[in-house]
Amino acid sequence: MAVVDYQTEPRPAEIASGDLNINDFAIIVATPNGSGSQTANNTLLRAFFNMGIPVTGKNLFPSNIKGLPTWYSIRLSKDGYQARRHKKDILVAMNPATAQDDLKDLEPGGVCLYPNDSRMELARTDITYYPMPVKELVKNSGVGVDLRDYIANMVYVGVLAHLLGIEIAQIESALSKHFKGKAKAIQVNMGVVNAAVEWSQANLQTPCQFRCEPMAQTAGKLMLDGNTAAALGAVFGGVTVAAWYPITPSTSVIDGLNDYLPRLRMDPETGQPNYAVIQAEDELAAIGMVLGAGWAGARAMTSTSGPGLSLMAEFAGFSYFAEVPAVIWDVMRMGPSTGMPTRTSQGDILSAYFLSHGDTQQVCLLPGSVIECFEFGYLAFDFAERLQTLIIVLSDLDLGMNQWMSDTFEYPEQPLDRGKVLHAEDLKQIESWGRYRDVDGDGIAYRTLPGTNHPNAAYFTRGSGHNADAKYTERSDEWMENLDRLAKKFQTARTILPKPLEMNHENATAGLISYGSNDPAVIEALDRLREQKVNVAYQRIRALPFAAEVGDFLAKYERVYVVENNYNGQMAQLLRMEYPAYAARVVALANCDGLPLTARWITEAVVEQEG
Amino acid sequence: MATTKAPVAKPKINLLGFEQAEYKGGPSTLCPGCGHDSISSRIVSVCFELGIQPYQMAKFSGIGCSSKTPAYFLGRSHGFNSVHGRMPSVATGALVANRNLVGLAVSGDGDTGSIGLGQFKHMVRRNVPMIYIIENNGVYGLTKGQFSATADIGQKLKYAGLNELPPIDLCTEAIIGGCTFVARSFAGDPKQVEALLKAAFSHRGMAVIDIISPCVTFNNNEDSTKSYAYGKEHEERLHDMTFVPAREEITVDYAEGEVKPVTMHDGSTVILKKLENAYDPTNRLEALTRLEEARANQEFITGLIYVKPEGAPTIHDMVHMTDQPLTQLPDSKLRPSREALTSVLQDLL
Numbered sequence A: 001m002a003v004v005d006y007q008t009e010p011r012p013a014e015i016a017s018g019d020l021n022i023n024d025f026a027i028i029v030a031t032p033n034g035s036g037s038q039t040a041n042n043t044l045l046r047a048f049f050n051m052g053i054p055v056t057g058k059n060l061f062p063s064n065i066k067g068l069p070t071w072y073s074i075r076l077s078k079d080g081y082q083a084r085r086h087k088k089d090i091l092v093a094m095n096p097a098t099a100q101d102d103l104k105d106l107e108p109g110g111v112c113l114y115p116n117d118s119r120m121e122l123a124r125t126d127i128t129y130y131p132m133p134v135k136e137l138v139k140n141s142g143v144g145v146d147l148r149d150y151i152a153n154m155v156y157v158g159v160l161a162h163l164l165g166i167e168i169a170q171i172e173s174a175l176s177k178h179f180k181g182k183a184k185a186i187q188v189n190m191g192v193v194n195a196a197v198e199w200s201q202a203n204l205q206t207p208c209q210f211r212c213e214p215m216a217q218t219a220g221k222l223m224l225d226g227n228t229a230a231a232l233g234a235v236f237g238g239v240t241v242a243a244w245y246p247i248t249p250s251t252s253v254i255d256g257l258n259d260y261l262p263r264l265r266m267d268p269e270t271g272q273p274n275y276a277v278i279q280a281e282d283e284l285a286a287i288g289m290v291l292g293a294g295w296a297g298a299r300a301m302t303s304t305s306g307p308g309l310s311l312m313a314e315f316a317g318f319s320y321f322a323e324v325p326a327v328i329w330d331v332m333r334m335g336p337s338t339g340m341p342t343r344t345s346q347g348d349i350l351s352a353y354f355l356s357h358g359d360t361q362q363v364c365l366l367p368g369s370v371i372e373c374f375e376f377g378y379l380a381f382d383f384a385e386r387l388q389t390l391i392i393v394l395s396d397l398d399l400g401m402n403q404w405m406s407d408t409f410e411y412p413e414q415p416l417d418r419g420k421v422l423h424a425e426d427l428k429q430i431e432s433w434g435r436y437r438d439v440d441g442d443g444i445a446y447r448t449l450p451g452t453n454h455p456n457a458a459y460f461t462r463g464s465g466h467n468a469d470a471k472y473t474e475r476s477d478e479w480m481e482n483l484d485r486l487a488k489k490f491q492t493a494r495t496i497l498p499k500p501l502e503m504n505h506e507n508a509t510a511g512l513i514s515y516g517s518n519d520p521a522v523i524e525a526l527d528r529l530r531e532q533k534v535n536v537a538y539q540r541i542r543a544l545p546f547a548a549e550v551g552d553f554l555a556k557y558e559r560v561y562v563v564e565n566n567y568n569g570q571m572a573q574l575l576r577m578e579y580p581a582y583a584a585r586v587v588a589l590a591n592c593d594g595l596p597l598t599a600r601w602i603t604e605a606v607v608e609q610e611g
Numbered sequence B: 001m002a003t004t005k006a007p008v009a010k011p012k013i014n015l016l017g018f019e020q021a022e023y024k025g026g027p028s029t030l031c032p033g034c035g036h037d038s039i040s041s042r043i044v045s046v047c048f049e050l051g052i053q054p055y056q057m058a059k060f061s062g063i064g065c066s067s068k069t070p071a072y073f074l075g076r077s078h079g080f081n082s083v084h085g086r087m088p089s090v091a092t093g094a095l096v097a098n099r100n101l102v103g104l105a106v107s108g109d110g111d112t113g114s115i116g117l118g119q120f121k122h123m124v125r126r127n128v129p130m131i132y133i134i135e136n137n138g139v140y141g142l143t144k145g146q147f148s149a150t151a152d153i154g155q156k157l158k159y160a161g162l163n164e165l166p167p168i169d170l171c172t173e174a175i176i177g178g179c180t181f182v183a184r185s186f187a188g189d190p191k192q193v194e195a196l197l198k199a200a201f202s203h204r205g206m207a208v209i210d211i212i213s214p215c216v217t218f219n220n221n222e223d224s225t226k227s228y229a230y231g232k233e234h235e236e237r238l239h240d241m242t243f244v245p246a247r248e249e250i251t252v253d254y255a256e257g258e259v260k261p262v263t264m265h266d267g268s269t270v271i272l273k274k275l276e277n278a279y280d281p282t283n284r285l286e287a288l289t290r291l292e293e294a295r296a297n298q299e300f301i302t303g304l305i306y307v308k309p310e311g312a313p314t315i316h317d318m319v320h321m322t323d324q325p326l327t328q329l330p331d332s333k334l335r336p337s338r339e340a341l342t343s344v345l346q347d348l349l
């Protein structure tokens, strides 16, 4: 292959209208980390969204502040599919270090944009190349040397605007949103975009087969990441204490709290915060603070990822046995320990479910969309206080940190559920109470809060053996009574947690179970499978322990594919364990490569077995 | 010469109309003679005397024989016997959640000085307003006699052998961490323990009291600096202390220069009768120097080692939170309005 320094003439292509691809392609922008491409990529994403085209953006970034390769993929889908596309159609090759590999990931007939001084090898002949005079355009923009690297990325925004037909007004409005109206920044960036558009008009005559055209599919929709949605949910759920320790990919949950709490939760009378966000010295302290606050009667949460979750294990068991409400948002990433910290995975299912020692089982929620991140953001507190236990919300990097298009959020219709708490007035009405007595037969006892002004209110919370009246005990019968009640409470949890959602098909020959951020890829895969006459019913699990409906679903199909983003097929293992009678039906379809699952992978994996 | 009036017999009923029995807890299960039990008794009588509202108190502890004791005092107060070395975080969370609670924590030298040193120091940094008692016996009592981080270098124990590591001085750690009330005492000196506890209740911020509390089962040989015999023999009080609550008149006569009155944040006074030449507990550097001298010369100094009488901004000030306890906010202040949601969603459209 020839190494081309400057290719002025792109491969001429006659595009018949039949080859035109309108609003159904994926772009990948490859840049070195820290080069400021985020502004450019956000601008593109927003501009498509503003044009009414369903779009999603995924950031694939290294654990590094500057220099290592990073990619941003933008998928336009007129049909509204949101999952990661297996291959991409348009490459913006800003990083010579990865250009060769990036090129391989293009679909045949794809397009590649690259800076004209790049020494990349144009190795494929089935691709149309567009060199961009990045240096010149930036130099002519008059921007100071210190900002040139950042502004350089706006060149590809301009070139893409010309090639794809992105409305310039939408780019400007996206930039305005990005820079929160700061005129100078908008003007500087638009200057480069406009220069790039002008250059493209003069130099790139060839039509491009990828086009975007305005649609009306995004009116009233939101564009945000799951962590922001989680934070907003927590704010509407009445979080009052958040304690945390920084860790990717969960940090932005707390960033979200720090954005929204000052806006929404200042006391109307005193003007002071009705909340406290504390950066702890580590995750042990973070969860300790959450338990202390939950015990005192606050709605308290922390957010973390795998390594932090491991550190929280001892307190998780304490919460389970001493029955202290607490919420952990575990935004899962690749493990173990540091693993690949900026790559997505669903590897904490089993460790979260069994977190701690000595016969614990934890209640987990599995949000599958940004809407559910919002809903579970407030519901997690309701469940924690209702069940008086730790709730672990298992999100992941893909859902938490990437940009998703979403229906708008509904205001929570149910009031806060503060659970079974006896206040001083209640205590006056009753003769006696015991902290761990099962009065209602649902395994959930009544608690009192410190500071309750009644002589019978106090009790002593301990992880060690306690009887129904919270008194110290090492008697086997009293301990077993407690374990039996905790087991009963766990059964109660099954009945009140979010039920699985199902998409049935009358002619389904098999079932498919999945959860969390896999949902968009599964939905798309089901359509592809139907085209190939493979009909499967789909159930998405939204909570652990399993609701009865999960067993019913397993009962219906001879083969049930369990699709998940981890290596060991953890949910499949859990299903086999909880439903031994159906264990043989469970087929694990697990993939763990650091990337979100794709519809193509799921489709092929199912077809291989069903087809 | 300073003279004190003869002590009046303790009344049977306190300001709140409670008898002392209301401040007791369950029966202790510690070894008879354990120093920790005597500290529990001091807590009971001080809370009774000061007229502390039991329902406003919250007790915290980690794990250890010492950490069991909150079950043996203040039975009318909520208690949280947490996990080993992590009580500071639990107490922090609870006291941030409900700023009206009066926090009292009991920990051990292992719980604070070994596994919990990090959380201890960070709690000091955050100045969580509460009393933090370390029942320091130089060993792990509950796990049967291993050395803790406060054991003396060169000490020998039957089970644990020879300790070759230097001790951590938890008072020094507290002062360096920014604590504004740091005291050391001896379980065999009930009067001083009580005076210090009373003063601690008046402090604005975290008050750390490191009390040498002999483990009669594993570390009470005469040659151990954590034994009763050693303490009785070697205790060197920096001063004699009298606590005068804000509501009472100061009735102690004193000659100029012999006594130093320290007015606490809440208006109460700690009268320090000087025993040791011109020791000034309000001087942080002097306090650190004195501790270092005591370490070098193997002196067992007790008393109020360092105090900043006006206290310091607490975690409640640092997070600027509202005066109403977060746990008492009505649901209407917890969930923003429908309009608020519509307005924030506007930005995400």
Ligand SMILES: Cc1ncc(C[n+]2csc(CCOP(=O)(O)OP(=O)(O)O)c2C)c(N)n1
Residues within 6 Å of the ligand: B063, B064, B065, B066, B067, B084, B107, B108, B109, B110, B111, B112, B135, B137, B139, B140, B141, B142, B143, B148, B215
């Ligand atoms: C995480 C953890 N590790 C170890 C233990 C075992 N353990 C219980 S008490 C204790 C030492 C307590 O020593 P100290 O705090 O000095 O209390 P003391 O019994 O001497 O009063 C240890 C190591 C535990 N409970 N938890």
Ligand code: SF4
Residues within 6 Å of the ligand: B029, B030, B031, B033, B034, B035, B036, B065, B066, B137, B141, B142, B214, B215, B216, B217, B218
């Ligand atoms: S072992 Fe030591 S510390 Fe524990 S109760 Fe007995 S005497 Fe006290």
Ligand SMILES: [Mg+2]
Residues within 6 Å of the ligand: B064, B108, B109, B110, B135, B136, B137, B138, B139, B140, B141, B148
């Ligand atoms: Mg000890």
